[in-house]
């Protein structure tokens with residue numbers, strides 16, 4: 001049985017559906033701070049999934065999951081993930097992300113569970129020294145969110161040396177899109193991400209899309225990001241689990257496409273896919289945004305056998321279909 005923390009959230013829920021389709025039994029542990037109960041109800045149509053509502057900051061909550069279930073491995077998504085918020089309220093991030101993970105690892109050690117796949121981030125690299133970014137790039141986060149994820153990576157290294165706990169840390173670039181069958185998708189009550197924000201502005205109740213900064217040293221002045229499709233991203237988690245089950249050593253991989261798109265290019269793809277002229281307002285730069293972030297994904301391809309296949313158009317298409325569904329929910 002696989003424990004998925006944060007399994008009611010965006011990336012976690014897509015991972016759960018994929019695990020269920022591969023006939024894994026799953027326990028979701030979630031405090032519903034950002035995830036949704038409706039998502040878990042949808043997931044329960046696709047296999048054996050159990051929900052435990054609890055908080056990683058409460059050790060007894062997470063300990064009880066290991067007491068009551070035979071957990072073989074953990075996939076750990078539960079975390080706060082908004083950069084700007086982490087700058088304003090670092091305590092919220094250190095307590096939740098770092099202390100919560102320490103409790104999870106403590107329970108794993110207590111119950112002798114020694115395999116974990118962890119959702120890390122490109123934000124652990126900080127301001128890029130070169131592009132594309134490979135895993136040898138220095139890790140110097142420039143915000144508390146990235147720091148929390150880097151601390152956890154380091155803690156995992158120490159726990160491997162001391163206790164033999166094996167981890168795979170997956171450093172995500174920009175995750176995009178929804179389940180191809182549109183059963184689930186990205187659902188944040190306070191959306192900050194580019195693609196859903198552009199798409200939301202195509203609906204009656206939506207706000208004008210705000211583009212943050214046009215004066216970056218990039219080909220059209222807007223930020224470059226590497227948009228990796230959610231289903232491709234989730235596949236890497238399944239491969240990482242297989243890798244650990246085969247006795248793989250602690251490791252870390254970038255998950256991206258090797259290709260960057262500017263905000264303006266993403267905006268054009270959204271206009272093309274929706275067939276709409278989308279209202280746009282150019283604003284100043286958003287604090288903490290590096291000009292370009294693009295992954296070198298060759299390590300995940302060669303070691304895990306990962307093969308991301310979907311394009312930005314695929315991601316925008318599924319995201320738009322999901323957003324249309326969400327508007328009517």
Ligand code: UDP
Pocket residue numbers: 083174192193194195197198210211212213223224225263286289
């Ligand atoms: N962005 C934007 N308007 C929005 C949301 C994002 O112009 O409403 C820009 C943001 O400044 C960045 C890029 O889109 O350059 C990707 O931002 P997102 O929040 O999706 O991901 P991040 O790169 O911060 O993880």
